[in-house]
Amino acid sequence: MKKNRFLSLMMTAAMLVGATSCDKEAGNDGSESLGTGMLKVTLDFAKPSSNAATYAPTASTAKPSTTWQGNIKSLAIFFTDNTGVIKSAQTIPYDLNNDLLAQTKTVQGVPVGTYDVYVFANWDQGDYDWSVAAAKGRQIKDLYMRALTNGDYAGYKHQTSEANSNGYKEAPEVFVAKHSNITIAADQTVTDSTPYQLTRIVSLVRVRIDQSQDNANNHNDLINFQDVNASLRIRRINTGINLLYTDATRTTTTNRTETDAKNAVFFAKGAFKNSEPTGGYSTGTVLTDQFKSWNDVILFPAGSATVGAEKLDVVVTGITTADYVPAGYPKTIGGVLVEKAPAGSQIAWAGAVTAELTGNGILELNLTLLSAGQWVDPTNPDKPLPEPQEYGNLEIKVGLVEWGAIQQVNIEL
Numbered sequence: 001m002k003k004n005r006f007l008s009l010m011m012t013a014a015m016l017v018g019a020t021s022c023d024k025e026a027g028n029d030g031s032e033s034l035g036t037g038m039l040k041v042t043l044d045f046a047k048p049s050s051n052a053a054t055y056a057p058t059a060s061t062a063k064p065s066t067t068w069q070g071n072i073k074s075l076a077i078f079f080t081d082n083t084g085v086i087k088s089a090q091t092i093p094y095d096l097n098n099d100l101l102a103q104t105k106t107v108q109g110v111p112v113g114t115y116d117v118y119v120f121a122n123w124d125q126g127d128y129d130w131s132v133a134a135a136k137g138r139q140i141k142d143l144y145m146r147a148l149t150n151g152d153y154a155g156y157k158h159q160t161s162e163a164n165s166n167g168y169k170e171a172p173e174v175f176v177a178k179h180s181n182i183t184i185a186a187d188q189t190v191t192d193s194t195p196y197q198l199t200r201i202v203s204l205v206r207v208r209i210d211q212s213q214d215n216a217n218n219h220n221d222l223i224n225f226q227d228v229n230a231s232l233r234i235r236r237i238n239t240g241i242n243l244l245y246t247d248a249t250r251t252t253t254t255n256r257t258e259t260d261a262k263n264a265v266f267f268a269k270g271a272f273k274n275s276e277p278t279g280g281y282s283t284g285t286v287l288t289d290q291f292k293s294w295n296d297v298i299l300f301p302a303g304s305a306t307v308g309a310e311k312l313d314v315v316v317t318g319i320t321t322a323d324y325v326p327a328g329y330p331k332t333i334g335g336v337l338v339e340k341a342p343a344g345s346q347i348a349w350a351g352a353v354t355a356e357l358t359g360n361g362i363l364e365l366n367l368t369l370l371s372a373g374q375w376v377d378p379t380n381p382d383k384p385l386p387e388p389q390e391y392g393n394l395e396i397k398v399g400l401v402e403w404g405a406i407q408q409v410n411i412e413l
Contacts, residue, residue: 007246033113035186059408060206060364061284062277064296069096070280071173073122076132077107079115079182080140086191087111089135114183116140118176119198120243125172127240146240147171147300153267156231158376161384166237167267170298173200176243201245202298203357207232208291209272209316210368219325220369223318223347225272225293233315233385234266238300245301245359261310266299291366301357310354313388314411319378320345324376332381347373351411352388365408373413 006222033262075092088110105393118140127146131137153167177196225228276285286294303312318350323340330339341347349369357363376384 018123022081030330035378036109036184060208060286060294062281062286063362064204064277064281064282068094069102071122072175074124076120076123077112078116078118078120078135079141080111081113081115084116084140085115086135086138086140087115089132091132095241095389098132110184112184112186114181117179117182117242119174119178121198122172123174123243125174141242141244141246143243144240145172145174145243147237147266150267152269153265156269156378158265158378158385160381162263162265163264165235166183166239167265168237170266170268171240171300173298174201174243175199176201176245200360201241201301202245202359203301204362205234205297205299205357206286206362206364207272207295207297207314207316208286208364208366209293210290210366211293212290213368213370218372220373222320222322222324223369223373224321225318226274227319228270229317229319229346230271231315231317232268232271232272232295232297233317234265234297234299234317235264235313236261236302236310237264237266237312239264241300266297268295268297270359287375290368299360301359303353303356305355312357313350314353314367315348315385316367317348318373319345325372327372327386329375341375346375346376348386349373349413350386350388351413353409353411355407355409359409364408366408368410368412370412 014097054058072094075094077090077092078086079088080086090107090109092107123143123145127148128144130143135143143337147168150167150169153165157163157165157167175198179192179194179196182192209225211223211225215221218236229305272295274287274293276287304310320341320343322343324343324347325339326341326345329341330337332338349367349371351367353361353365374386375383376385
């Protein structure tokens with residue numbers, strides 16, 4: 001499906017000049033054109049980074065692989081002047097039959113000049129209000145990408161505690177590369193020998209669940225995370241970013257209130273995986289004797305490890321397979337003593353994530369269920385989603401690594 005290695009865009013950029021571009025013509029903006037040239041590009045995948053982390057005994061080692069066919073849906077190249085204005089933009093064809101091999105393409109008709117050169121992959125896989133064909137004349141920093149809304153969320157969210165929330169799908173897997181001061185001159189060949197590193201501006205979040213602890217008391221082994229009605233929420237997400245990965249002010253991440261932040265929710269309904277990944281992943285494992293349910297999702301960078309800053313929180317919901325005593329029960333509701341949640345009930349846990357999602361980074365959230373979960377009923381105001389501070393103790397250990405390895409956060413709930 002996704003990720004693991006840096007996707008490198010190797011631009012051995014021989015800038016070849018079109019033999020027919022010597023005649024001066026009027027440009028589209030009314031200025032006198034100095035002609036056009038060509039940019040010859042080689043597209044390739046790099047090997048994984050050699051500075052991989054030393055894994056803890058229970059850490060994942062399987063990482064999603066990167067291939068042309070599996071990851072790349074579109075490619076475009078942009079040429080901007082020194083003020084960031086786009087002077088030329090084109091899509092780049094690529095060959096899915098040579099999935100792991102370098103691909104050399106020629107970009108034709110580039111106006112003569114000196115540029116910053118950007119290459120974007122998958123810019124069109126989310127919500128956006130621009131196109132490559134109409135990009136000329138715009139500021140490169142104003143090209144934004146947003147996550148698509150999730151239609152399933154409206155029928156599944158809690159009608160009281162999530163009344164004003166908006167659910168979103170995974171972020172598109174956007175890649176960006178840049179070179180500066182590239183000159184295309186008429187009747188000359190210019191070679192740019194430095195490789196372009198096409199790098200993700202999104203993050204991979206891996207959620208693993210351990211429900212093996214203290215089951216003599218909490219009976220969390222009665223919770224089924226492989227049920228079709230299980231769910232994963234990550235709240236306070238960023239809903240988008242500009243393609244330069246420099247500005248998120250249009251994505252409600254700047255100066256938003258706590259309520260507004262909490263209302264931006266990644267939501268996925270359905271079974272967590274309970275077997276090792278096969279196709280689309282490197283060799284290695286995700287599961288352990290303790291962590292037997294997992295899921296991978298892509299999000300825009302968000303969250304923080306700074307005290308007092310806005311934090312992500314994660315909410316996992318499973319379904320009871322038998323009568324289950326949730327946190328806070330038995331208790332009297334409407335004059336009636338309720339002791340247990342029946343089979344088929346939603347049970348949820350929530351925890352804060354004191355770590356930052358960074359572009360091109362992998363964050364593994366290891367959720368250990370130590371306490372009983374909270375009974376959730378989307379239609380009942382008395383059974384809302386849990387908040388991280390309400391139930392269970394939270395212990396978080398963070399180790400920062402580069403993409404291609406895994407940053408772990410261990411959360412006890």
